[in-house]
Amino acid sequence: GDSVTQMEGPVTLSEEAFLTINCTYTATGYPSLFWYVQYPGEGLQLLLKATKADDKGSNKGFEATYRKETTSFHLEKGSVQVSDSAVYFCALYNSGGSNYKLTFGKGTLLTVNP
């Protein structure tokens, strides 16, 4: 079945540091890929998405490129802020057959120190 593997962390960075969170996936067909963010005590918010190979999703300074050849969707940000501290989830959505669901990675806790 489908699966998502992401670095589990925790990741601790200083403000303005560069961020990379690795994400790879296994899926049949052509899934859509997502990054969600969860702040303490809240539900998940969609951060960015990409629906086909070579698409780049971007939002709030975060970027990720859908790499079909390496089955990857790594999240990057050039300069993190304290307010970026949260848990980040990589996910895929594969609508092959009747499989209408999101499959998530385990999540990566990011802490950004001032």
Add this chain to the structure above:
Amino acid sequence: KAGVTQTPRYLIKTRGQQVTLSCSPISGHRSVSWYQQTPGQGLQFLFEYFSETQRNKGNFPGRFSGRQFSNSRSEMNVSTLELGDSALYLCASSLGQGRNNEQFFGPGTRLTVL
């Protein structure tokens, strides 16, 4: 536009009891999905409803059930609660099914089983 709402936000139950959680999707959304989030297993898909029909179900025992009403509101029920059912239960809604339909998440219901 109001977001996805879930009630109650917090619940404490004892083993053997049953519980019903409620989810009101964004107005106009017809698809509702449920996920269980635990520290050990991460985010796991429970089931998905579209137009009052369960379209997909995850790997959970029959104690977990759900339904969707004609106004798209959804409930999930867990019978004969076990300690391991303690989790954050997240509901997500989308306009329809398919890879281009973004899922919007509610804040979740935190269930504690004693």
